[in-house]
Amino acid sequence: MTNTAVPATAPEVVDRVIIRFAGDSGDGMQLTGDRFTTSSALYGNDLATLPDFPAEIRAPAGTLAGVSAFQVQISDHDITTPGDAPDVLVAMNPAALHSQIGRVAPRATVIVNGDAFDDRSLAKAGYSTNPLRDGTLDGFTVYEVPMTSLTRGAVEPLGVKTRDAERSKNFFALGLVSWMYTRPVDPTLEWIDKRFATKPTVAEANTVAFKAGHAFGETAELFAHRYEVHPAKLPAGTYTNVTGNTALAWGLVAASQLSGLPLFLGSYPITPASDILHELSRHKNFGVRTLQAEDEIAGIGAALGAAYGGHLGVTTTSGPGMALKSETMGLALNLELPLLIIDIQRGGPSTGLPTKTEQADLLMALYGRHGESPLPVLAARSPSHCFELAIEAARIALTWRTPVILLSDGYLANGTEPWRLPDVASLPDLHVEFATEPNHMNPDGSEVFWPYERDPDTLARPWALPGTPDLMHRIGGLEKEEGSGNVSYDPANHERMVRIRAAKIAGIADHIPEAEVTGDVDDAELVVVGWGSTWGAIDGAASRVRRSGHRVAQVHLTHLNPLPRNLGDVLRRYPRVVVPELNLGQLSRELRAEYLVDARSVTRVRGLPFTAAELELAILDHLEVAP
Amino acid sequence: MTNTAVPATAPEVVDRVIIRFAGDSGDGMQLTGDRFTTSSALYGNDLATLPDFPAEIRAPAGTLAGVSAFQVQISDHDITTPGDAPDVLVAMNPAALHSQIGRVAPRATVIVNGDAFDDRSLAKAGYSTNPLRDGTLDGFTVYEVPMTSLTRGAVEPLGVKTRDAERSKNFFALGLVSWMYTRPVDPTLEWIDKRFATKPTVAEANTVAFKAGHAFGETAELFAHRYEVHPAKLPAGTYTNVTGNTALAWGLVAASQLSGLPLFLGSYPITPASDILHELSRHKNFGVRTLQAEDEIAGIGAALGAAYGGHLGVTTTSGPGMALKSETMGLALNLELPLLIIDIQRGGPSTGLPTKTEQADLLMALYGRHGESPLPVLAARSPSHCFELAIEAARIALTWRTPVILLSDGYLANGTEPWRLPDVASLPDLHVEFATEPNHMNPDGSEVFWPYERDPDTLARPWALPGTPDLMHRIGGLEKEEGSGNVSYDPANHERMVRIRAAKIAGIADHIPEAEVTGDVDDAELVVVGWGSTWGAIDGAASRVRRSGHRVAQVHLTHLNPLPRNLGDVLRRYPRVVVPELNLGQLSRELRAEYLVDARSVTRVRGLPFTAAELELAILDHLEVAP
Amino acid sequence: MSDTVIPVTTRKDWSSDQEVRWCPGCGDYSILAAVQLLMPDLGIRREDVVFVSGIGCAARFPYYMNTYGMHTIHGRAPAIATGLAMARPDLHVWVVSGDGDALSIGGNHLIHALRRNINITLLLFNNQIYGLTKGQYSPTSEVGKVTKSTPFGSLDHPFNPVSVAIGAEATFVARTHDMDRKHMMEVFRRAFEHRGSSLVEVYQNCNVFNDGAFGEITAKQNRDEMLIPLRHGEPIRFGAEGSRGVVIDGQRGAHIVDVADVGEDALLVHDETRSDPSVAFMLSRLARGPHEPTPVGIFRAVERPEYGEGVSRQLAVAQKERGPGDLETLLRSGATWEVG
Amino acid sequence: MSDTVIPVTTRKDWSSDQEVRWCPGCGDYSILAAVQLLMPDLGIRREDVVFVSGIGCAARFPYYMNTYGMHTIHGRAPAIATGLAMARPDLHVWVVSGDGDALSIGGNHLIHALRRNINITLLLFNNQIYGLTKGQYSPTSEVGKVTKSTPFGSLDHPFNPVSVAIGAEATFVARTHDMDRKHMMEVFRRAFEHRGSSLVEVYQNCNVFNDGAFGEITAKQNRDEMLIPLRHGEPIRFGAEGSRGVVIDGQRGAHIVDVADVGEDALLVHDETRSDPSVAFMLSRLARGPHEPTPVGIFRAVERPEYGEGVSRQLAVAQKERGPGDLETLLRSGATWEVG
Numbered sequence A, B: 001m002t003n004t005a006v007p008a009t010a011p012e013v014v015d016r017v018i019i020r021f022a023g024d025s026g027d028g029m030q031l032t033g034d035r036f037t038t039s040s041a042l043y044g045n046d047l048a049t050l051p052d053f054p055a056e057i058r059a060p061a062g063t064l065a066g067v068s069a070f071q072v073q074i075s076d077h078d079i080t081t082p083g084d085a086p087d088v089l090v091a092m093n094p095a096a097l098h099s100q101i102g103r104v105a106p107r108a109t110v111i112v113n114g115d116a117f118d119d120r121s122l123a124k125a126g127y128s129t130n131p132l133r134d135g136t137l138d139g140f141t142v143y144e145v146p147m148t149s150l151t152r153g154a155v156e157p158l159g160v161k162t163r164d165a166e167r168s169k170n171f172f173a174l175g176l177v178s179w180m181y182t183r184p185v186d187p188t189l190e191w192i193d194k195r196f197a198t199k200p201t202v203a204e205a206n207t208v209a210f211k212a213g214h215a216f217g218e219t220a221e222l223f224a225h226r227y228e229v230h231p232a233k234l235p236a237g238t239y240t241n242v243t244g245n246t247a248l249a250w251g252l253v254a255a256s257q258l259s260g261l262p263l264f265l266g267s268y269p270i271t272p273a274s275d276i277l278h279e280l281s282r283h284k285n286f287g288v289r290t291l292q293a294e295d296e297i298a299g300i301g302a303a304l305g306a307a308y309g310g311h312l313g314v315t316t317t318s319g320p321g322m323a324l325k326s327e328t329m330g331l332a333l334n335l336e337l338p339l340l341i342i343d344i345q346r347g348g349p350s351t352g353l354p355t356k357t358e359q360a361d362l363l364m365a366l367y368g369r370h371g372e373s374p375l376p377v378l379a380a381r382s383p384s385h386c387f388e389l390a391i392e393a394a395r396i397a398l399t400w401r402t403p404v405i406l407l408s409d410g411y412l413a414n415g416t417e418p419w420r421l422p423d424v425a426s427l428p429d430l431h432v433e434f435a436t437e438p439n440h441m442n443p444d445g446s447e448v449f450w451p452y453e454r455d456p457d458t459l460a461r462p463w464a465l466p467g468t469p470d471l472m473h474r475i476g477g478l479e480k481e482e483g484s485g486n487v488s489y490d491p492a493n494h495e496r497m498v499r500i501r502a503a504k505i506a507g508i509a510d511h512i513p514e515a516e517v518t519g520d521v522d523d524a525e526l527v528v529v530g531w532g533s534t535w536g537a538i539d540g541a542a543s544r545v546r547r548s549g550h551r552v553a554q555v556h557l558t559h560l561n562p563l564p565r566n567l568g569d570v571l572r573r574y575p576r577v578v579v580p581e582l583n584l585g586q587l588s589r590e591l592r593a594e595y596l597v598d599a600r601s602v603t604r605v606r607g608l609p610f611t612a613a614e615l616e617l618a619i620l621d622h623l624e625v626a627p
Numbered sequence C, D: 001m002s003d004t005v006i007p008v009t010t011r012k013d014w015s016s017d018q019e020v021r022w023c024p025g026c027g028d029y030s031i032l033a034a035v036q037l038l039m040p041d042l043g044i045r046r047e048d049v050v051f052v053s054g055i056g057c058a059a060r061f062p063y064y065m066n067t068y069g070m071h072t073i074h075g076r077a078p079a080i081a082t083g084l085a086m087a088r089p090d091l092h093v094w095v096v097s098g099d100g101d102a103l104s105i106g107g108n109h110l111i112h113a114l115r116r117n118i119n120i121t122l123l124l125f126n127n128q129i130y131g132l133t134k135g136q137y138s139p140t141s142e143v144g145k146v147t148k149s150t151p152f153g154s155l156d157h158p159f160n161p162v163s164v165a166i167g168a169e170a171t172f173v174a175r176t177h178d179m180d181r182k183h184m185m186e187v188f189r190r191a192f193e194h195r196g197s198s199l200v201e202v203y204q205n206c207n208v209f210n211d212g213a214f215g216e217i218t219a220k221q222n223r224d225e226m227l228i229p230l231r232h233g234e235p236i237r238f239g240a241e242g243s244r245g246v247v248i249d250g251q252r253g254a255h256i257v258d259v260a261d262v263g264e265d266a267l268l269v270h271d272e273t274r275s276d277p278s279v280a281f282m283l284s285r286l287a288r289g290p291h292e293p294t295p296v297g298i299f300r301a302v303e304r305p306e307y308g309e310g311v312s313r314q315l316a317v318a319q320k321e322r323g324p325g326d327l328e329t330l331l332r333s334g335a336t337w338e339v340g
């Protein structure tokens, strides 16, 4: 049913709204969502976003497979997720409506591009009858707007070809929604000019379309009323809106600056990690070297070679690439050189769901190498946290002279959130001492350099760079003699070295923060333990459960190997331990083995983040069962 | 001190003896040990062997690095290990003596090649004074035999060049030891003729040297007395002596015959797995195709391609190669095709100790793939068990249409034991049903083939071979729609498929033997849980512990994923669970996570098997602590 | 397999029910059309054909063919196809790959498949870009290419796929392009008929991330002047009325001349079957990129024992000499003894 | 690094304290000697040299050099060396590899390092066998080779490492052998001096698993007739008093003639610097294996921008144009807003 109420005078104030833009891959929905997000950010809302696009570059127009969507939640208070069910769906064609309508909230507002609902498009989208007419949308507030023709009408006067004119319809939609949610207009207009500076006609067309959409909202008598979401009361500071991949790239640049080591990235493109390579390749004035290698093995190999040369070596990839890198990881940990291995997890196994999110690479990160080959493993919890964590990963790698695995995922990689910029001066000093002198005396009194003569505290080995006189030494993947580092097949030496390598990594636990418990620390009936990108959803779910009168504690792990020293005590403190993960229970397995606590899993593997709602229910279920 | 007692008349009968042959890589110690083993086997002793050679092809003569050793235990009763401390050490040069003397039993007999103890050789071996003179060997019974010169003297008359003549000295040593332990002579003489048929002079030289050694024992008035080890009372049957790698290769040939599928091996050479490739490449008359691929990834890739074509696809490797294969394993499990992945574990991490044994690839086998990617994992317990297990691995792979990982290790690969040949007729039928008809009807009534329409019991998918009319279908690494197998990005479908793949593998537990408990089943104070090649040592240690009055139960696992259905109950039945492993506690980790039992680890990582003695002590220690 | 008369088929019979998911305007569509149109003419059955691919836009190809198919992992298709072709000599195994899939991550498998001369027909869709991952440069991209991963221009000197193949002992090497269906079909047919590994480089336009990369030579109006057709047994000439041609001399290698200047007899007569690959290699160097006159057609097509046949022959000989394997005997092949 | 006068050194200074662990009689010893003897002449410091290797007998090489060294994993040395050379243009990076390491598992890294022209000096010890794993055939073994893994003879057509390198856009390609120290040293020096990737194939005898593989051409008494020395600027001739020579023609490629028959002027004059690699490729095809007259020396040595330099230049330009990177500015490069 189409709504024809008269517009209300003043905008209605709401505390939060979830909007989902959906259209054809070619319709520019990611751009539209992105733009709406930025202007909301600039306006001062808190927000979180969830881009959701197909694996194909551009599936055939109008098909369900081709639908590309972007969801954003904006609010006047601190939020941690893009929200569950959208309050507003903007559907640019029938396929978008068909594929998305299932997710939206009851009584949600649905804005459709009426022009797109011709019979061919309906058929393509798998509709036998027109959902705008057949009652499919009963219960929703539907606005049917002929966006294509209105855009054409507005733009064609500029002398733009029809087809090109219609391309601007996403800006019409953006203008309309901006009006509905009383977003500031100027930032977007300025952005259009900047973004399309090289294509003035396109810039002009988009500007006109945007304004037309905005005006349409204003004038057309068909919108019930507009809404307003006040700025959020966030801590004072300078904010910017970042994706996890950008934050990660910047964190790596920061780590390079803080350590004084040039950054070297050896990588092979793979979704959803490629953008880190793209971002870093732009910052050559920071002395960042990037190599698009012939494959993932060469990527990590080159990074390792650079590390031997004294650079901050980094390799970035996703699951399939991680699998390929495992042999070289084993070499790197035997060479005991610093190296950052970054895995942006995606749906698996095998090629799986390349553009979707998942947390199923944890056990591979922990155990996916032959022999006894422990490595530190970290996981980021939010887009902006990726910045901090890149620096922490570098700190560990450089201090303990070890490869470090940093886990992110598709959701963090492409999702955004407002980020309060850190004070650069407050970032940790990662300065490294290289070996410059012999560190061992031979029986004959001659002085030599022993590459495996360790620091007694950290058990880290000295790092002597090629080019340093008198410290020439050879390292390799064969077992090495303790101290001298010469090849050794001595059984007792091997046993010692295996245990030293293990002790070195385990010892890091003394230099990382203890696990922090939040929520009902003292009297929780249940503790929820999470890791990585589920943080927002878990946090949201936990507060909901509390609202329903339960007492729940939370622990969210950033360091997965070694685990925080106090974790065992913490978990034993609570009658129930529940571990939500986007896999089949990988962390819970670890916790059970480590602490013999009966950790219970809540698992989803749909390529999507948890919704707070489903997690709330899952936690409530676990509260039902006696501990 | 050199012994000069007069020889006793009749050989002294002993129930078992451990002999270790040690010399330069070039001295042919492996051959010598092997020969002694075979004649003992033919004589009817039970036995077990442990070859122990350096990673270098041939390190410089006379150096410690170049020492190659071979240990064999022969006995008149059932034994399971090559024994701990040798009763007899044959040392062909100072380096051999120096590197091995530490292992031998107190008051052991030491036979050295006196000619080799010149100053240069002593220095090379790191001796400043001559151990034969400086009291180093006090307490041992030392026989100093000028083997080189005696051999030369015996062989030169044949007109053989001096250097070549000396080459036969290992046969002199063999002859001598054969005399000491009253081994039959003819089998060895016949073998020499066969083995060196193409080089008659060499054959003759070795024969003469062997006889000379034997005669020397007989006549030289220097040996206290000779010994005799009676044949063991083994179950009736035909026996042969096999290494684990040979048994494995034969097991694969058997699986091919039993299933009627041609065998295809895609492999890349790597120690200690290469011999499986070598052995299989000889059996072309069994229709075995072997490809020495360009690398490990191509090896498993080719095997997977062959599997798609209806062959029994196999790939063999060791740790570093396993790491490289992990991405393709993920594809294979997504394609749900049968494939055997065989990992002959060696010392790690990285290149590690290529010729030494270790059990540290278990967690990689279980978890070393991205995404949720469960695979069945099996481990062989003894050289001959590799035969049986190759067939079992094939049974699982073919029945459930899944890759299966089979773990062996360097100790099993090269070690030998007498094997009672199975009755071929009694081997299981592995016959496979291929799909020949459409298995699904479209709404329009047309019949089609759905490659992921599963068997309701096993959840295995149908296997339709290219060449089959009307069943054309496409499979790939992207997530597939349940049933049809078409590419699907649907979240709910992904969740279903991930759980189905997991359920399929977990379900195998209903079709494997339950865990068998041996020893003091009812009232054990402690249960020892082992897996793989530690079986012999654990068994030996457990009986020793029992002799000291304790009650100990044993469980030895062959199936590591899924674990036997009853394992949890079994473990909970005993107050203490002790898990000896040649790693840092990988299986114990699994047991703790699965069953929340406080499994305690006993770990060694020296590149060597456990000795029964050290395990005995470890178990006794655990018996000390209150459960 | 099945009865001996090959059923008559049309393109439709070779098209799967899966909707094609390339960008509108992608060159892959015309290559797919050429293959689907060729198939009915090859006198083979659909069930005896397998398309194997890696990952990439090109690698989606098997889904659209109504044959058997494997969409495998990035770069590994030649290795997987090698096993399949060895195991099943009765099948027709095709490999479809992109320039990244075949020459970046998969380069090693490709050159080893070529030297082994395993019986596969390999189509390399060269669009000089990574399409599926949204536009990074590839091993065939020209130096200085500005892409997402090289905002300041790439530094890597590109591979010439034909040169790489010839250097890797390939027995059949050809080049065609997505704008000329007839030429594609001719070349694909010859590649299919070749016993052993055949590599066909197909210049393919990625209109989203590298549009027009080959326009200078493949656009209708440029072809005469910019494409040098290689025809076995004929002097190599091109241009309006074949006014230009190719000559070879020891000091300068292959180069282009005006036929008027040198006379027809001086032109190099193309011979696909030279056992020495040097002349084919020279021809592969004529153009340094798709903006100079570029040879298309079959560079090299020589006989060499096909790998799979060799394998099968060794099995047959072994069975003939030693009789079919007997398990009993195998287990007893070492020294055995009886315990009573 | 360190003071500017290069200290005078001898072979001893370049030898590590590790005892050499190759089989007695292995050709690797003489290659090691040639390298250790050459080093003092190169005017470089030991601390500025890194030897990187993969796995294999050859790959043990770095342990014996008193320089920096990485003994890495099988096949990956060129990739690891690429990162090191990019990161540290001030170093002299050598890679030592075997025929299996470089051409089997490592083939892809090798060809990509060559096309990028990264500044490494790559010595490929070709013994046509897998030594360390005790004697399986390798990608350079002749067809029909009987080894542990091919008891009935191998079926794989071998690579010609020089052809592969030239097909992969290499800028410096040479061949020498372990029996001629002087020749090795000359060739290694030129390879070292070349800016960019230089590949030197070294025929090396594995006296344990493939003894005499090159005897027909490298044995003192055979060299005159069987080795064809390539000397820049000189007509290519060999044999007693240079009685034989090499000519090229378009139809037959490169072939051997009696100088008496064709006259000296007809001989091909060797030119390392031809930008077109075709003639170098032709020369690489003269011998089908080390039992026919085989060219040794430098096939190709051309200038092309070195990869690491290009990388450094891009950094320098970026810093010049945009100033050294500032973290504050980077974090604020997107849209920002203040919350007060």
Ligand SMILES: Cc1ncc(C[n+]2csc(CCOP(=O)(O)OP(=O)(O)O)c2C)c(N)n1
Pocket (backbone or CB within 6 Å): A268, A269, A270, A271, A296, A320, A321, A324, A351, C055, C056, C057, C058, C059, C073, C074, C097, C098, C099, C100, C101, C102, C125, C127, C129, C130, C131, C132, C133, C138
């Ligand atoms: C192991 C692995 N690494 C990387 C990727 C990501 N990836 C998919 S396709 C591709 C390259 C595609 O380029 P090309 O082979 O030229 O095919 P095109 O898309 O251009 O047809 C890459 C890097 C992957 N899927 N798997």
Ligand SMILES: Cc1ncc(C[n+]2csc(CCOP(=O)(O)OP(=O)(O)O)c2C)c(N)n1
Pocket (backbone or CB within 6 Å): B268, B269, B270, B271, B296, B320, B321, B324, B351, D055, D056, D057, D058, D059, D073, D074, D097, D098, D099, D100, D101, D102, D125, D127, D129, D130, D131, D132, D133, D138
């Ligand atoms: C990943 C991996 N695969 C296989 C091996 C086993 N391996 C070591 S060296 C080698 C080949 C050696 O041959 P080559 O490279 O020619 O060196 P050579 O020993 O002949 O000098 C192989 C297969 C390994 N160490 N690592």
Ligand code: SF4
Pocket (backbone or CB within 6 Å): A057, A058, C021, C022, C023, C025, C026, C027, C028, C057, C058, C127, C131, C132, C205, C206, C207, C208, C209
């Ligand atoms: S990205 Fe390029 S190659 Fe891929 S489908 Fe689109 S146009 Fe074709």
Ligand code: SF4
Pocket (backbone or CB within 6 Å): B057, B058, D021, D022, D023, D025, D026, D027, D028, D057, D058, D127, D131, D132, D205, D206, D207, D208, D209
């Ligand atoms: S095996 Fe061959 S290559 Fe290796 S060290 Fe011995 S002789 Fe040299």
Ligand SMILES: [Mg+2]
Pocket (backbone or CB within 6 Å): C098, C099, C100, C125, C126, C127, C128, C129, C130, C131, C138
């Ligand atoms: Mg491409």
Ligand SMILES: [Mg+2]
Pocket (backbone or CB within 6 Å): D098, D099, D100, D125, D126, D127, D128, D129, D130, D131, D138
């Ligand atoms: Mg070799």
